[in-house]
Amino acid sequence: MTNTLEPTLTGGGPLDDARTQLREATxxxxxxxxxxxxxxxxxxxxxxxxxxxxxxxxxxLLVGHRVQHNFSRGPAKGxxxxxxxxxxxxxxxLAMWMTWKCALLDVPYGGAKGGVRIDPRHYxxxxxxxxTRRYTSEISPLIxxxxxxxxxxxxxxxxxxxxxxxxxxxxxxxxxxxxTTGKPVSLGGSLGRATATSRxxxxxxxxxxxxxxxxxxxxxxxxxxxxxxxxxxxxxxxxAGVRVVAVSDQYGAIGSHTGLHIPSVEKHVxxxxxxxxxxAGEEVDDVLTLDVDLLVPAAVEGVIHSGNADRIRARxxxxxxxxxxxxxxxxxxxxxxxxxxxxxxxxxxxxxxxxFEWVQANQAFWWSADEVETKLADRMTTAWxxxxxxxxxFDLPLRTAATCLAVERVAQAHLLRGLYP
Ligand code: NAD
Numbered sequence: 001m002t003n004t005l006e007p008t009l010t011g012g013g014p015l016d017d018a019r020t021q022l023r024e025a026t027x028x029x030x031x032x033x034x035x036x037x038x039x040x041x042x043x044x045x046x047x048x049x050x051x052x053x054x055x056x057x058x059x060x061l062l063v064g065h066r067v068q069h070n071f072s073r074g075p076a077k078g079x080x081x082x083x084x085x086x087x088x089x090x091x092x093x094l095a096m097w098m099t100w101k102c103a104l105l106d107v108p109y110g111g112a113k114g115g116v117r118i119d120p121r122h123y124x125x126x127x128x129x130x131x132t133r134r135y136t137s138e139i140s141p142l143i144x145x146x147x148x149x150x151x152x153x154x155x156x157x158x159x160x161x162x163x164x165x166x167x168x169x170x171x172x173x174x175x176x177x178x179x180t181t182g183k184p185v186s187l188g189g190s191l192g193r194a195t196a197t198s199r200x201x202x203x204x205x206x207x208x209x210x211x212x213x214x215x216x217x218x219x220x221x222x223x224x225x226x227x228x229x230x231x232x233x234x235x236x237x238x239x240a241g242v243r244v245v246a247v248s249d250q251y252g253a254i255g256s257h258t259g260l261h262i263p264s265v266e267k268h269v270x271x272x273x274x275x276x277x278x279x280a281g282e283e284v285d286d287v288l289t290l291d292v293d294l295l296v297p298a299a300v301e302g303v304i305h306s307g308n309a310d311r312i313r314a315r316x317x318x319x320x321x322x323x324x325x326x327x328x329x330x331x332x333x334x335x336x337x338x339x340x341x342x343x344x345x346x347x348x349x350x351x352x353x354x355x356f357e358w359v360q361a362n363q364a365f366w367w368s369a370d371e372v373e374t375k376l377a378d379r380m381t382t383a384w385x386x387x388x389x390x391x392x393x394f395d396l397p398l399r400t401a402a403t404c405l406a407v408e409r410v411a412q413a414h415l416l417r418g419l420y421p
Contacts, residue, residue, distance in 0.1 A: 012326075014093035014301045020327045022096070025403040028396075035411060042092055043076075043110075044068040048138035050116065052131055055124050062131060064116040066139045068148055069095035072413040075146055076112035077102060077351060079153025080160065082128075086115035090301070094153075097322055098351070100406035101344040105383050107355045110410075112148050114139070120155045129163050136167040143168065145178030145362060151354050152182040152228065154300070158194070162187055177361035181354035190357035192372035193350075197320070198232030199373070200349020203380040205233075205294055205318040206240055208341050211388065212315055217241035220292040222255075222314070224248050225299030226275050229320045229347065231266060233296050238262040242294065246287045247275055250299070254281035255290070288312060297324035304329045312338065319343040334397055342399035344406060345387055352379045 019040050026036040050062040065088050068076040078098040081091075091113045099111030116135055120128055142148055152161055161180045165187070168179045177188035185191060192199070206216045221242045223234045226249045234244050244262055246255035251274040254260070260281060268278045275281075288295065288304065289311040297303055298320030304312060309329035317333065318341045319325065325333070325340060333340055353376055360366050391401035 013089055014323045015089040015096075017302070017323055017326050018093040018096045021399065021403050022407065024400060025407045028400070028404055029408055029411070031407075031411060035414070038414070039070070039407065039410065040096075042067045042069045042095060043071060044142070045088070045092070046139060046142060047088065048135065050131055050134045050138065052127060052134070055127060062116055062118050064114065064135045064138065065091045066114040066142060066148070067091045067095040067112060068142065069111040069113075070099040070410060071110035071112075071148075072410060072417060073103060073110055074108035075110065075144075076148040077107075077109035077354065078112035078114065078148075078150065080114040080116075080150045080156050080164070081153040082116050082118050082120045082131075082155030082160075084117060084119040085300075086117045091115045093301075094322055097344055099410060100403055101348050101351055103406040103409040104344050104387070104402055105348045105352055105379055106409075107351055109149070109351070109355065112150075113153075114150055118155075125159075128160070132160050132163040133167045136164045137171065140168055140171055143179060145176060145358065149178070149354070149358060150180050151350070154227070157228070158182055158184045158189065161189075177364075178358050181357040181361075182350075183357070188357075188361045190353055190360055190372060191367070191369040192376065193353045193357050194228070195232045195236075196353035196372075196376060197229045197347050197350035198236055199376060200352065200380045201229065201233045201296060201298070201318055201320045201346055202236040202240060203349070203377055204341055204346045204384055205237065205242075205296065205316070207381070207384050208316045208318055208339055209294060212339055214293050214315065218243060219294060220245050220259075221294040221296065222246040222287040222290045222292045223296045223298055223320075224253075224287045224303065224324075225297070225321065226265075226269060227298070229350075230296070230298035231269070233298055233320055234260075235262045235266065237294075237296075245292060246284045246290055248284070248287045248299075249275050252276040253284040253287045254278045255284040255287075256281050290314070294318065296320045300324070302326055304333075306332065309333055310336070312336075314338060317341065319346045322347065330397070330399060340397065340399060342402050345383055345398070345402045348383065349376055349380060352376055 094113035243259035295314035301323030309332035
């Protein structure tokens with residue numbers, strides 16, 4: 001069997017990384033090439049054009065994608081990204097990682113991802129609303145509470161999800177809260193969803209530090225990215241007693257040897273749109289290579305690669321972002337003895353609470369913040385225990401152990417359902 005879904009970019013990038021990780025897992029699991037190809041190839045994907053009427057009257061054509069990698073275990077699930085760098089292969093990789101993440105956390109979903117090639121910083125709210133509505137309309141035959149449930153990702157937020165939900169609902173003729181997660185709480189969102197990914201990252205980060213004999217209280221950390229994931233990860237780490245000595249965003253990095261006061265950094269970002277210029281911080285060249293106990297990459301994929309992996313000095317790396325470490329870098333870090341907690345485990349808190357939100361929306365019955373937090377902590381701890389146990393038992397790096405557990409679960413669903421016709 002060959003992969004006939006073209007065009008595909010070649011020569012590295014997240015899709016190659018995702019397929020390399022899958023190949024390693026299927027080899028360990030003893031799966032044949034046919035099963036590998038099936039799991040390496042998206043089940044369904046669509047590319048749409050989005051004509052946008054700009055505020056000045058001009059028309060601009062944008063491109064969007066939605067990829068459903070797998071839905072053997074339930075509806076497809078995955079974020080919607082607005083970024084100038086979006087391309088189909090990136091979306092395919094992100095969709096595949098979503099499949100493994102949902103399986104690993106035993107959330108009854110498959111994996112999907114969407115993206116629109118746009119730099120949202122250069123568009124007005126009215127323009128972004130028109131983009132979102134047109135994109136939603138174009139992909140609406142594919143999505144729905146039982147088919148595919150988008151959520152926020154880079155460059156999108158709860159307002160984007162409110163527009164998406166409204167557009168889909170208008171087309172259906174009734175309000176469909178379960179078509180998306182990450183909605184505003186006043187519109188069927190879940191308490192705790194906005195911070196869920198970061199809460200999960202921190203649950204796992206604290207466990208990972210302890211597993212290496214490092215007391216989180218007073219340990220040092222650097223966080224790359226100060227968006228929806230990085231910002232709250234930094235905040236919760238600091239609240240847990242970790243000294244966050246550096247944070248960064250796409251404009252630059254700041255640091256302080258004594259630890260940054262994260263609430264003040266957040267205020268600065270709200271006022272100025274970036275961490276850069278934070279008065280109580282010094283400029284930092286590269287957050288990734290600082291000598292810290294914990295590094296949380298929470299920005300984009302591929303930032304830790306063969307060109308810089310040998311300069312990474314963090315003892316523990318917890319992947320807030322999806323795909324921040326390439327397989328070549330993984331191998332270098334493994335030899336150096338660093339502990340890498342993979343994305344499909346570390347940042348799964350978002351999809352776990354998305355699942356809780358979908359359950360609540362479908363039942364029109366909402367839970368307390370405490371209930372959400374407790375159930376999230378329980379899921380993250382269970383997954384951490386399972387992955388570390390498997391890794392120890394079979395002497396595998398955490399990523400390989402996590403991918404094997406997830407891929408096996410998805411393959412089991414395939415085998416039980418059988419091949420149609
Ligand atoms: P976001 O758009 O809210 O924030 C992204 C942040 O990264 C911004 O601060 C941006 O300035 C920064 N950034 C971008 N490029 C950078 C670079 N080269 N160096 C340093 N900083 C850079 O996005 P987000 O939702 O926080 O997502 C971040 C990562 O986490 C992505 O990989 C995403 O797929 C992943 N993720 C997000 C969620 C979620 O619930 N939002 C869940 C799981 C995984």
